[in-house]
Amino acid sequence: MSAPAPSVPRVDPAIRVRGLAKRYADVVAVNGVDLEIRAGECFGLLGPNGAGKTTTIEILEGLNRPDEGDVQVLGQRWTGGADRALRERLGIQLQETKLQEKVSVLETIELFRSFYRRGPDPDEVLRRVALEEKRNAWVVKLSGGQRQRLSLACALVNDPELLFLDEPTTGLDPQSRRQLWDLIDEFRDRGGTTLLTTHYMDEAERLCDRVAIMDHGRVIALGTPAELIASLGAEHVVEFSVAGTLDVASVERLLSVRQVRQEAGGFALIVVEPHIAIPALLAELARQNVELHRLTTHHATLEDVFVSMTGRTLRDE
Amino acid sequence: MSERRALAATPLWQLTRVRMVGFLREPEAVFWVFAFPVLMALALGIAFRSSGPPRSRIGVVDGPGAAAVITALQAAHDLEVVRVASSDAEAALRRGRIAVLVRPGDPGAPVLTFDPTRAETRLAQLATVEALEHAAGRRDVVGATLDTRVRAGSRYIDFLIPGLIGLNLLGTGMWGIGFPIATARQQKLLKRMLATPMRRSDYLLSHMLARLVWLVMEVVAVLGFGMLAFGVQVRGSWLAFALVNLLGAVTFSALGLLVASRARTIEAVSGLMNVTMMPMWLLSGSFFSADRFPTAMQWLVQALPLTAVNNALRAIMSEGAGLLTVATPLGIIVAWGVASFFAALALFRWE
Numbered sequence: 001m002s003a004p005a006p007s008v009p010r011v012d013p014a015i016r017v018r019g020l021a022k023r024y025a026d027v028v029a030v031n032g033v034d035l036e037i038r039a040g041e042c043f044g045l046l047g048p049n050g051a052g053k054t055t056t057i058e059i060l061e062g063l064n065r066p067d068e069g070d071v072q073v074l075g076q077r078w079t080g081g082a083d084r085a086l087r088e089r090l091g092i093q094l095q096e097t098k099l100q101e102k103v104s105v106l107e108t109i110e111l112f113r114s115f116y117r118r119g120p121d122p123d124e125v126l127r128r129v130a131l132e133e134k135r136n137a138w139v140v141k142l143s144g145g146q147r148q149r150l151s152l153a154c155a156l157v158n159d160p161e162l163l164f165l166d167e168p169t170t171g172l173d174p175q176s177r178r179q180l181w182d183l184i185d186e187f188r189d190r191g192g193t194t195l196l197t198t199h200y201m202d203e204a205e206r207l208c209d210r211v212a213i214m215d216h217g218r219v220i221a222l223g224t225p226a227e228l229i230a231s232l233g234a235e236h237v238v239e240f241s242v243a244g245t246l247d248v249a250s251v252e253r254l255l256s257v258r259q260v261r262q263e264a265g266g267f268a269l270i271v272v273e274p275h276i277a278i279p280a281l282l283a284e285l286a287r288q289n290v291e292l293h294r295l296t297t298h299h300a301t302l303e304d305v306f307v308s309m310t311g312r313t314l315r316d317e
Numbered sequence: 318m319s320e321r322r323a324l325a326a327t328p329l330w331q332l333t334r335v336r337m338v339g340f341l342r343e344p345e346a347v348f349w350v351f352a353f354p355v356l357m358a359l360a361l362g363i364a365f366r367s368s369g370p371p372r373s374r375i376g377v378v379d380g381p382g383a384a385a386v387i388t389a390l391q392a393a394h395d396l397e398v399v400r401v402a403s404s405d406a407e408a409a410l411r412r413g414r415i416a417v418l419v420r421p422g423d424p425g426a427p428v429l430t431f432d433p434t435r436a437e438t439r440l441a442q443l444a445t446v447e448a449l450e451h452a453a454g455r456r457d458v459v460g461a462t463l464d465t466r467v468r469a470g471s472r473y474i475d476f477l478i479p480g481l482i483g484l485n486l487l488g489t490g491m492w493g494i495g496f497p498i499a500t501a502r503q504q505k506l507l508k509r510m511l512a513t514p515m516r517r518s519d520y521l522l523s524h525m526l527a528r529l530v531w532l533v534m535e536v537v538a539v540l541g542f543g544m545l546a547f548g549v550q551v552r553g554s555w556l557a558f559a560l561v562n563l564l565g566a567v568t569f570s571a572l573g574l575l576v577a578s579r580a581r582t583i584e585a586v587s588g589l590m591n592v593t594m595m596p597m598w599l600l601s602g603s604f605f606s607a608d609r610f611p612t613a614m615q616w617l618v619q620a621l622p623l624t625a626v627n628n629a630l631r632a633i634m635s636e637g638a639g640l641l642t643v644a645t646p647l648g649i650i651v652a653w654g655v656a657s658f659f660a661a662l663a664l665f666r667w668e
Contacts, residue, residue: 061512063668084514092512098504102342103335114331115513138342154509 012075014039014162014193015060020069022055029055031217033069042184042194044204046302047214048312053197054095054166056214060195061092061164074162088116091160093151095167101140105131108139109153116158129153129183145176152183163187165196169203181207201302211302215310228305234258234272237304238281240295241266247288254280259308266293270300270308328515332523336497337530350493350531354485354539358478361604362547365473373441376401376415382423389452390419396444416441471635478543479630480603485535486562487597487623490569491590493531494524495577499586502577508668517667525570532566552637560640561633564647565626568654572622574661581666597623625649 015037022030030052037043045053058064060071062078071077076086099108109122119125126132129149134142142150148168155163165184169177184207188194198204204211205225213221213228221228229235234256246267252260256277259270271277274297285292307313325331340346374397377386383400390398401409401418409415410430416438418430429445431438501507510520543549551558576593580586600614601607601623610618618624625646632638632646640647 063508063512087512087514090512092509094505094509094512097506097509099506100335100339100501103339107335107338110326111331111335112513114326114328115510115515117514 012039013037014041014074015195016070016072017056017060018070020056020059020071021067022052022059022064023067028217030059030066033214033217033219035212035219035222037193037195039193040188040191041209042188042196042207044208044211045195045197045214046199046201046204046211046306047197048199048306051214052217053214055217057164057166057195057197061090062086088118088158089161091155091158091163093155093163093165093168095170097151099139099147099150099154102138104136104138105142105150106135108150109157112154113157119158122157125153125157128156128186130179143176145172145179148172148176148180149183152180156187161192163192163194165194167197167199169198169200177203201306204302213302213306213309215306220309221305225302228302229300232258232270232300232305232308234270235300236271236274236277236297237300238269238271238274238277238295238297239263239266240269240281241293242285243291243293246285246290250288251281251284254284256280261308261311268304268307270304329519329523329526332515332519333526336523336527339497340493340527340531346492350485350489350535351538354481354535355542358474358481358539358542359546361477362474362543365477372397373416373437373444374399374414375441375445376406376409376418378403378406378418378420380421380423382421382427386419386421386427386449390445390448392452393444393448396441396448417445419445472547474543474547475549475635476606476631477604478539478547478549479634480627482536482539482562482630483565483601483623483626484598484603485539486532486565486626487569487594489531489535490528490566490571491573491576491594493528494570494573495580495586495590496583498524498574498577499580499583502580502666502668503582505668511667521574521665524574525567528566528570529563532562536562549634551634553633553642554639557638557640557643558630558633561626561629561643561647561650564650564654565622568622568650568657571654571657571661575657575664578661578664579666597621600624602627620649622650622653625653 013036015035017033017035020030020033020035021028033052033056045056047053055064059066060073062073062083065078073086074089076082078086103111106122106126109125113119113122113125120128123132123135126135129152131146131149131153134146139147139150152165152168155165163184168184169180172180181203184194184196194207196207208225210222210224211228212219221231223231248260248262248267251257251267251269254277256272257269257280258272261268269277269281278295278297282292303313372395375390376399377383377390379400379402387398387400390396399415401415406418406420410418416431420428420430422428427449429442431442433439433442498507501510507520511517540549540551572593573590576589577586580589600610600618601621602618603623607618607624607627629638629643629646629650632643636642
């Protein structure tokens with residue numbers, strides 16, 4: 001399908017952003033963001049609501065104008081002159097677009113397909129998102145997951161080089177989320193570049209080669225999910241709660257414990273080796289004569305990275 | 318193969334098709350555009366039908382002399398005579414069961430009771446007096462000849478059908494364009510389409526095109542019904558008739574576009590549309606002649622686009638006018654259309 005590839009690796013990034021800033025009347029939405037997204041990778045913008053993810057992605061999509069900074073998408077700037085040519089190469093899924101309700105799945109795809117010069121046949125697109133059986137169903141009759149796959153299909157009608165997905169699985173049930181993840185994987189396997197935003201850290205860990213964690217309009221951490229988790233200095237988390245007051249300072253000094261933080265209804269320790277830290281913790285609780293109510297452990301996640309950097313959880317407003 | 322672009326694969330065709338199927342699948346929209354004006358024409362056509370000269374009902378109070386009065390009145394064709402008991406007479410008059418009450422004066426002249434402020438009862442009274450005088454031996458001196466043929470084109474239904482067509486052009490233009498655009502904006506569908514290489518002009522044009530398809534259907538529905546059920550005719554030029562409809566539809570679509578150019582919600586656009594349409598419903602002479610408004614208001618009434626459409630349609634349908642005769646209203650329609658369209662383009666908000 002493609003010409004014999006020259007052996008020179010593609011070095012041009014798919015997206016390059018320098019010093020991006022956007023202010024609204026009383027809020028600074030994006031405050032000096034630098035990003036470089038490589039061709040062929042799946043890149044995630046992770047952060048809580050209001051972190052500036054949607055503003056950033058809409059500026060990259062050419063739907064919003066930055067106040068400051070330089071944005072290059074597939075080597076091109078949004079200027080007005082060659083915008084339509086650039087749009088031919090992009091696939092875009094917005095947050096919360098409602099497609100026309102009493103129009104069928106096939107009619108919707110044919111409509112979006114007509115906007116592009118080239119791309120697969122509508123039937124092929126339907127097959128890719130597994131909506132062949134629903135081809136004549138009206139949009140209003142689709143489940144949430146099916147609507148989201150139709151919305152993704154509309155972004156794939158032109159075989160884009162670069163796919164933007166804003167919160168692609170928000171509000172979906174677990175099975176529908178996994179179905180969408182598989183579709184996004186398939187797109188990357190065909191060589192496409194993906195930029196997605198999400199506030200689900202499991203989604204970012206599952207899908208993304210690299211993630212940027214955003215908070216208050218800035219990128220506060222950037223790297224592969226594994227690198228970011230490793231930056232905690234340890235990869236296990238022990239959460240517990242007690243009756244009575246705990247002397248936190250002496251827990252912090254325990255063997256193998258890297259960090260202690262107070263959470264709603266208890267404490268969380270970031271530890272290197274649980275089999276050393278947990279006995280030490282139990283002994284310390286006994287010494288302080290404090291009763292243990294609950295104790296669980298899990299592998300550190302991007303959520304723990306975010307919490308340790310900001311002191312807040314991703315679900316906080 | 319994907320490079321070949323048949324007509325069916327062009328954005329303008331696809332946008333127009335989706336607009337049309339989206340509309341035809343909304344039963345409420347179809348009802349308001351097609352069935353409602355026909356039902357309205359039917360109801361008003363029946364209520365105001367011309368069914369021969371009206372007959373007035375005259376009550377004669379029972380008693381001596383009543384028989385002579387009744388015989389005299391029955392000689393008049395347009396009077397229906399009933400005998401009423403003296404005790405019921407006042408009530409019958411008050412409730413409107415009779416137009417005029419006659420008390421035979423035996424001896425002496427009869428006494429007529431009626432409401433002089435209503436044209437209908439006044440006519441009944443005159444006919445009653447005439448019948449009584451004729452019976453008493455009065456002879457007509459002038460002897461005027463009466464020509465009582467009813468002229469088609471001068472009935473209320475002939476006045477009403479052009480008004481309903483005008484009203485429908487306004488309604489469909491406003492609702493059919495303003496509503497889907499405001500909905501698409503609110504649901505971020507406009508923004509989503511802006512993220513594709515779609516031309517903005519294709520989007521706006523598709524609304525106009527879909528509108529023109531319904532135009533043919535709705536005018537045929539109302540006019541066809543008027544012709545079949547009431548014998549309404551287009552006496553003037555069909556070309557002029559078609560042109561007024563086309564320009565009217567385009568102008569009201571542009572007005573709909575203008576009203577929807579910035580509204581972010583359905584509620585906002587509904588409010589704006591009612592504010593725009595209500596003055597025209599009242600002032601533009603769809604149901605009764607706009608000449609009834611005072612002279613001081615006529616500059617406003619005559620400047621409204623719906624007044625211009627109604628005047629032009631009536632001139633063509635009832636008076637047999639051609640294109641040149643309706644040049645002034647056509648000018649007003651075009652001016653409104655051009656001004657609204659450019660204002661809409663300048664103000665239009667895509668997000």
